[in-house]
Amino acid sequence: MNKQQLAAKIWESANQMRSKIEASEYKDYILGFIFYKYLSEQELKLLINDGWDEETLPLVTEEDQETVRYIQDRLGYFISYPNLFSTWIEHEKEFDVSNVREALSAFSRLISNTHRDVFDGIFETLETGLSKLGDSAQSQTKAIINLLQLIKDIPMDSKQDYDVLGFVYEYLIGMFAANAGKKAGEFYTPHEVSVLMSDLVANHLKDRKEIKIYDPTSGSGSLLLNIGESASRYLESKDRIQYYAQELKRNTYNLTRMNLIMRGIKPSNIFTRNADTLEDDWPPNETKLGMPLYVDAVVSNPPYSQKWDPEGKRNDPRYRRYGVAPKTKADYAFLLHDLYHIKPDGIMAIVLPHGVLFRGGEEGEIRKNLIENNNIDTIIGLPANIFYGTSIPTIIMLLRQKRENNDVLIVDSSKYFEKSGKSNVLRASDIKRIRDVVVSRKTIDKFSRTVSLEEIRANDYNLNIPRYVDSSEPTETWDLYASMYGGIPKSELSRFDVYWKNFPNLKKKLFNEKNDSYVSVKGNDLKQIFEEDSDIHSFKKAFYKESNSFESDLKQRLIEGMMEVDLNREEDDLGNLLFHKLKEFSLIDRYEAYQILDNHWKVILGDLENIQNESERALTKVDPNLVMKKKNGKDVETQEGWKGHIIPFELVERRYFTEEFKKIEQLEQHIYQIDNEIQEILENLDEEEKENLANEEGTQFVTSNLTNRIKELKKDKDDDELLKKLNEANKLLKEQKAIQKEIKTSKENIHAMTKDKLESLSIEEAKALVYEKWISPLMDQLIQIPQNVMEKLKKQLEQLEDKYSETLNDLDDQIHQTEQELAKMIDDLTGNEYDMKGLEAFKSLLGY
Structure with missing residues (x-):
């Protein structure tokens, strides 16, 4: 089971269990037990590696002080054998809610003194909320057992431990936030926005040997973790990253700590604090820090336009250089807090509402000071409806203490997203498009522009994005002469200049010169003109050549080298390779091609994780096909045949059992013919007979009614013609039933043969099928891009022709x-x- 399948299973099961509990609260319970399982498994792994076995493990109790200290020194905590998650599962019949209360109490008592900041009170939400799981100890016990069964299959013994757990953790946070509305949205940053911020920050930090990162409104910790993941690609070891987090809400603060620990971050690299960031900054006398907190990067998604108390803050070192935010809107208070904590060569990224770009008063003064001090590096306008619980458009602002240039890059990415239910979501191609332009600081029409300090001053320090980047669609114009006398204005053909440049002869083939300023259409069959144009042929041929080269690279890297693929970096590497191969194709949107790659990469990545964890033999493995079915009013997991662990049965069937399926198709065609004959007989009956013999809809014979009517007619012998028709219908129904049985048996036989064939495939045979699963559909979509380009041009030219076709x-x-x-x-x-x-x-x- 890969991590996507696991997460989906957990969510499906969770939905069935949370009818009496608010989604945002239920999250705390399920994630709390996942975290407890994680800690239990870490201890169990340590003990087994040190030689403990089934006979000696029950001796691991609190009374064995030497073992207690040994485990505390290595993990920072101790869990006795009776309190381990695996023990609860093993002794489920004797399990009781009191076991959880005693275990959590013991955990708090047995935290190592050196790790108390990391673990102290971390199960507080779970411990105090157990009573909400039921009205009695019995109902609470039942609910907890269901939870334990739900999460027991999460894998803990592979090299992908943290990644799988982190994915499930983040998936649940996102799903609960999406389904819980604004309450969850207060602390959750959508994964795609988090990835974008992380990529931008990590690129700035890529040459450092060790880094410190800080989130002063940490919420779930997803921003910190994504930056850590992005930055670790450039570091020798992920242990060279220190994580600092501050969070006001206690429940969410515990979530931050759990999430950091579950990603395998060493407790010595975790610094967290439960406090109000604006009122209680990390002061110099903090015993653990020992000095003011200055870090390489700060990231945050603070609550928007929150009220705060600015009283006495004018001399606060965070604000005295720039000004104090108004009490009704703390946006700039959070921004200045973040800026204060970055090193001179550091960077910060913050999510804020658009209003901070143009509001006046105290905010206008702060913005002016930030601009004059050359702190604002980049402003990225995001699409609306991208955050849970709010539809307002937001921005990401990048700031630095010291910069070589003094312009501001302004990016309007508001048009780049896809709809997902009621929300808008950044696609992988959107993230890459934004990241690339921020790194290159290029000016791109209707998307990005570097704005000089002088221009910003001239606009009275107003940074509202539409002032500098106009991403609106051009207004439709009508040429008066063409409207009166016909023809197409040459000025309107100029928007196709990129096509005329790539296809130099096409314009002459499409249009006749009418006069100096107007042309007329030569012919209406654009499709034929396109097909016969040699430049278009050359364009497609060159594209297919690069596509074939990319396909060969995919085969070499993903199929032949599947065990060596770096799962963290491969998509980026493949994306760069794809961009390189398409660099000469000005008509091709390379980000469209990248999105195709990313859509398929999600499936490829899940499979590669399983293959690298389980070896190449995972390719030929089959799993029970489990489905949920109603049994005695309850949903019960039932096996319905088998399915490929990596390779779908359909691919095996298509390659090895085509003849068998052809026979089934012939039988199904025969059934279709029989059904038509039966329908014809039924339609030719008079209404009274039809009403007595057919179902309520009048579409099918009821077999028992038909049999009885035939008996009556044989007995009475008064309507031979009707008897003949009904006998024929009865015969056809029996034949149809026999064929259906034959089809069912044949499909079952093919299913069994497919299972045997899949399990007996050689690795090379299996790789050929994986190629069909991963690469063939990807390439089918990629090679369609040139045709899509020409279809788009054809449609636009037809619209232009129609525009002036009737004067x-x-x-x-x-x-x-x-x-x-x-x-x-x-x-x-x-x-x-x-x-x-x-x-x-x-x-x-x-x-x-």
């Missing part, structure tokens, strides 16, 4: 002709005196 003179002629016809019709009408006067007046209006 105003033509319309005037049509109106005049219609008026003439109407006047003639009036002459043929008769009526009384007043009717005729009215018709004469109407003819006068028409000019007749």
Whole structure:
């Protein structure tokens, strides 16, 4: 089971269990037990590696002080054997809610003094909330057992431990946030926004040997973790990253600590604090820090436009250089807090509402000081509806203490997203598009622009994005001459200049010169013109050549080298390779191609994780196909056949059992023919017979009714013609049933043969099928891109032709002709005196 399958299973099961508990609260319980399982398994792994076995493990109790100290020294905590998660599962029949209360109490008591800051009170939410799981100890016990069963299959023994657990953890946080509305949205940063911020920050830090990162409104800790993951790609060891987090809400603060620990971060690299960031900054006399906190990067997604108390803050070192934010909006208070804590060569990224770019008063003064002190590096406008619980558009602002340049890069990415339910989501291609332009600081029409300090001053320090980057669609214009006399203005053909540059002869093939400023369309069959154009042929041929080269690279890297693939970096490497191969194709949106790669990468990555964890033999492994079915009013997991662990049965069937499936198709076609014959008989019956013999809808014979009616007709012998029809229907139904049985048996046999074949495949045979799963569909979509480009051009040219195909003179002629016809019709009408006067007046209006 890969991590996506595991997360989906947990969410499905969780939905069935949380009817009496708010989603945001239920999250705390399920994630708390996942964390407890993680800690239990870490201790169990340590003990087993040191030689403990089934006989000696029960001796690991609190009374054995030497073992207690040994485990505390290595893990920072101690869990006795009776309190281990695995013991609870093993002795489920004797399990009781009191076991959890005693275990959590013991855990708090047995934390090592050196790790108390990391673990103290971390299960407080779970411990105090157990009573909400039921009205009695019995109902609470039942709910907890269901939870334990739900999470017991999370793998703990592979090299991907932290990644799998982290994925499940983040998946649940995101799903609960999406389904719990604003309450969850207060602390959750959507994964895609977190990845974007992390990539931007990590790129700035990529040359450092060790780094410190800080989130003063840490929430779930996802921002910190994603930055750590991105930055670790450039470091010798992930242990060279120190994580600092501060969070106001106690429940969420515990979530931060759990998440950091579960990702395998050493407790000695975790520094967390439960406090109000604006009121209680990390002071110099903190015993663990010993000095003011200055870090390489600060990231935050603070609550938007929150009220705060600015009283007495004017001399606070965080604010005295820039000013104090108004009490009704703390946005700049959080920003200045973050800026204060970065080193001179550090960077910060913060999510804020658009208002901080243009609001006046104290905020306007702070913004002016930030600009004049050259702190603002980049502003990225995000799409609306991208955060849970709020539809307001937001920005990411990057700031630094010292910069070589003094311009500001402004990016408007508001048009780059995809719809996902009620929300908008950044795609992988959108993230890459933004990241690339921030790194290169390029000016791209309708997307990005570097703005000089002088221009910002001239705009009175207003940084509102539309002032500098106009991403709106151009207004439709109409040429008066072309509207009157026809033709297409050459000025409107200029927007296709990139096509004329790539296809130099195409324009002449499409249009005739009408005069100096206008052209007319030569022919209407654009498709034929495109097919016959040699430049378009060359364009497609060159693209297919690069596509074939990329396909060979994919085969070499992913199929032949599947055990050596670096799962953390491979998609980036493949993306860069794809960009390189498409660099000469100005008509191709390389980010569209990258999105195709990313869509397929999600499946490839899940499979590669399993293969690297289990060896190449995972390719030929089969799993029970488990489905949920109702049994005695309950959902019960039931096996329905088998499925491929990596390779879908369909691929095996398509390659090795085509003849068998052809036979099934023939039988199914025969059933279709029989069904038509039965329907014909049914339709030709009179309504009374039909009502007695068919179902309520009148679409099918009811077999028992048909049999009884045949018996009656044989006995009475009064309608031989009807008897003949019904006998034929009965015969056809029996034949249909026999064929259906044959099809079912054949499919079961093929299913069994497929299982045997898959399990007996050689590695090379299996790799050929994996190629069909991973690479073939990816390449099918990639090679469609040139055709999509030409279809887009064809559609735009047809729209332009239609725009001026009917002139105003033509319309005037049509109106005049219609008026003439109407006047003639009036002459043929008769009526009384007043009717005729009215018709004469109407003819006068028409000019007749």
